[in-house]
Amino acid sequence: ELKVEQNPLFLSMQEGKNYTIYCNYSTTSDRLYWYRQDPGKSLESLFVLLSNGAVKQEGRLMASLDTKARLSTLHITAAVHDLSATYFCAVVWGAQKLVFGQGTRLTINP
Amino acid sequence: DTAVSQTPKYLVTQMGNDKSIKCEQNLGHDTMYWYKQDSKKFLKIMFSYNNKELIINETVPNRFSPKSPDKAHLNLHINSLELGDSAVYFCASSQVGGIYTGELFFGEGSRLTVL
Numbered sequence: 001e002l003k004v005e006q007n008p009l010f011l012s013m014q015e016g017k018n019y020t021i022y023c024n025y026s027t028t029s030d031r032l033y034w035y036r037q038d039p040g041k042s043l044e045s046l047f048v049l050l051s052n053g054a055v056k057q058e059g060r061l062m063a064s065l066d067t068k069a070r071l072s073t074l075h076i077t078a079a080v081h082d083l084s085a086t087y088f089c090a091v092v093w094g095a096q097k098l099v100f101g102q103g104t105r106l107t108i109n110p
Numbered sequence: 111d112t113a114v115s116q117t118p119k120y121l122v123t124q125m126g127n128d129k130s131i132k133c134e135q136n137l138g139h140d141t142m143y144w145y146k147q148d149s150k151k152f153l154k155i156m157f158s159y160n161n162k163e164l165i166i167n168e169t170v171p172n173r174f175s176p177k178s179p180d181k182a183h184l185n186l187h188i189n190s191l192e193l194g195d196s197a198v199y200f201c202a203s204s205q206v207g208g209i210y211t212g213e214l215f216f217g218e219g220s221r222l223t224v225l
Contacts (some may be wrong), residue, residue, distance in 0.1 A: 043216045100153040
């Protein structure tokens with residue numbers, strides 16, 4: 001059974017700082033996704049990473065994938081308050097089964 | 111137009127009752143899912159249908175019965191509701207193959223509270 005673990009689970013940071021969320025998974029997979037969830041809202045797709053070494057960037061967020069290490073990172077650059085949310089990574093396993101990490105609750109303080 | 115829509119958004123009911131949540135997607139996707147998000151925000155897949163055929167059925171009590179009348183709809187019926195069923199239930203859809211990457215598109219969620 002695929003296990004997906006995120007680290008840290010809670011992150012409180014100051015505006016303007018940089019930080020990284022880590023996503024480790026236990027078995028080989030060819031696709032990894034990052035999602036954002038605002039409180040009381042649905043999940044919004046941020047990035048789709050399809051191959052080893054893939055890197056995607058959108059604004060202050062950058063995601064990367066190392067399939068050999070079974071590790072993805074979500075890097076936040078010069079954080080702003082609007083980025084406060086819960087971030088999930090999710091990995092495909094088997095027949096279209098998406099297994100989610102526990103989520104990282106990010107709070108960015110002014 | 112909402113891509114994946116669920117109804118109702120909120121549902122408060124007594125233990126022992128039976129309730130249904132409906133989901134519709136207008137994205138033309140061939141696969142639909144139900145996920146449960148518990149109070150700790152943990153998301154776990156319950157069911158998946160591909161072109162009306164059940165392909166994933168996780169360890170879910172048989173009080174939960176999904177039904178897919180066509181590939182654009184996936185409903186969830188829950189019998190004999192229990193306190194532990196309180197959660198947010200998310201419907202999602204996806205398409206894999208060709209230019210599609212298989213990412214899930216989620217509905218707004220249906221918050222079920224069992225009293």
